[in-house]
Amino acid sequence: MSIQTIQSKDQLRSFLHDTIQTTPITDIHSHLFTEDFGGLLLWGIDELLTYHYLVAETFRFQPELSYEAFWAMSKTEQADLVWQTLFIEHSPYSEACRGVLTVLSRLGLDVSTRDLNAYRAFFASMSTTEYLKLVFKLSGVNTVCMTNDPFVDEEREVWETIGEIDPRFHTALRLDPLLNAWDTTWPRLKTWGYSVEEAFSEKTIQGVQSFLRDWIRRMNPLYMAVSLPPSFQFPEESPRGRVIETCILPIAREFDIPFAMMIGVNKRVNPALGDAGDSVGPSDVRAVERLCAQFPDNKFLCTMLARENQHGLAVAARKFRNLHVFGCWWFLNNPSLIEEMTRMRFELLGVSVTPQHSDCRVLDQLIYKWDHSRAIIEKVLFDKYSDLMDTGWSLQQAEIQRDVADLFGGSFWRFLNRPNPAAKA
Incomplete structure (x- = not known):
């Protein structure tokens, strides 16, 4: 088989575009669910x-509207208000608004009509099974990783009866209450039959470890995960610090799965906004470095929420091969910041990074998150490959395909030491 070399930048642009568009994606962090979880799987225009x-x-355009009045509305009424406010009375160029239009357009709907009822009729005509298949096809995503929280009653009940998981979905064991709310979590563990007490005795350590083993065996997660505040430190003289050191890290080593940290969210700075009320703050990258240094046999996934932390986190990943940096999380999921972060990471880490994840809570968002991110990753890669060509380096098509496959999941699966389900036989 002959080696096919890129001969010009025009050819590079065309080949790279085709490769970016056709390479299947592993979305390593989302809040999506399989159909087995019923109403937890969100989709549709509303x-x-x-x-x-x-x-x-x-709310920024509705100064007279009380939070209580909005939350008292039906979902349809809320959606009507959002549509009228953000799409009709103002131009919808924020990334969140643009994302909705990208989804509608990619579904073949005419966004120029601005006909919300027609869009609703389209979604009403689809079954969940049909729509799942369509979204995976349009997004180019091969598999997604869910966020699975055993402390959510509705979800835990499903896990008690669920059979085989839809192969398009993988699991992640989410542990926020265990780490961030020990005072209210340990009584729940005790109620579930685990021998724990508020004080961190050997008995408590064994009880928490048993809880983790049970849920890892039940879920078979790719990793354990937690969202952490900007104040997070390690070492930390707190229940959180003790749970991490004496429970999570030993069990992660036992099952050879990473501990994923999403650091930098200030919860509920405006409680009246509900899920929209969280904010951001700079965090201490040294906490991540200490974990990587003190526990070299553990693997760590990490993304940070503040723009100020991105350079330091990428430098930390250069120093610790047991650290894998991923995604442009939450408030960073804006094109200008995604491009800035992607360029910086490629320049420091090459392809040993996962540049994006969707963080989707609504199934439809898979389409726009990956459409928009693909375009940015393509733009950055074109510039980087052009720089190589300017030195006289020859670019081979197979090597470009290899690189893109790494960025879209290959590096992640290699870090996990698991086979990539999207890899060709």
């Missing part, structure tokens, strides 16, 4: 419009 990004934006 769910898109009432996503908390758009709710927060709507």
Whole structure:
């Protein structure tokens, strides 16, 4: 088989575009669910419009509307208000608004009509099974990783009866209450039959470890995960610090799965906004470095929420091969910031990074999150490959395909030491 070399930048642009568009994606962090979880799987135009990004934006244009009045509305009424406020009375160029239009357009709907009822009729004509298949096809996503929280009653009940998981979905064991709310969590563990007490005795450590083992065996997660505040430190003389050191990290080593940290969210700075009321703050990258240094046999996934932390986190990943940086999380999921972060990460880490994840809470968002991110990743890669060509380096088509496959999931699966389900036989 002959080696096919890129001969010009025009050819590079065309080949790279085709490769970016056709390479299947592993979305390593989302809040999506399989059909087995019923109402926890959100989809459709009203769910898109009432996503908390758009709710927060709507309130900025509705100074007379009380939070209580909005939450008392039906979902349809809320969606109507969001549509009228953000799409009709103002130009919808925020990234969250643009995302809705991208979804509608890619579904073949005419966004120029601005006909919300027609869009609703389209979604009403689809079954969940049909729509899942369509979204995966349009987004180019091969598999997604859910966020699975055993402390959510509705979800835990499903896990008690669920059979095989839809192969398009993988699991992640989410542990926020265990780490961030020990005072209210340990009594629940005790109620569930685990021998724990508020004090961190050997008995408590064994009880928490048993809880983790049970849920890992039940879920088979790709990793354990937690969202952490900007104040997070390690070492930390707190229940959180003790749970991490004596329970999570030993069990992560036992099952050879990473501990994923999403650091930098200030919860409920405006409680009246509900899920839209969280904010952001700079965090201490040294806490991540200490974890990586003190526990070299553990693997760590990390994304940070503040723009100020991105350079330091990428430098930390250069120093610790047990650290894998991923995604442009939450408030960073804006094109200007995604491009800035992607360029910086490629320049520091090459392809040993996962540049994006969707963080979707609504199924439809898979389409726009990956459409928009693909375009940015393509733009950055074109510039980087052009720089190589300017040195006289020859670019081979197979190597470009390899690189893109790494960025779209290959590096993640290699870090996990698991086979990539999207890899060709």
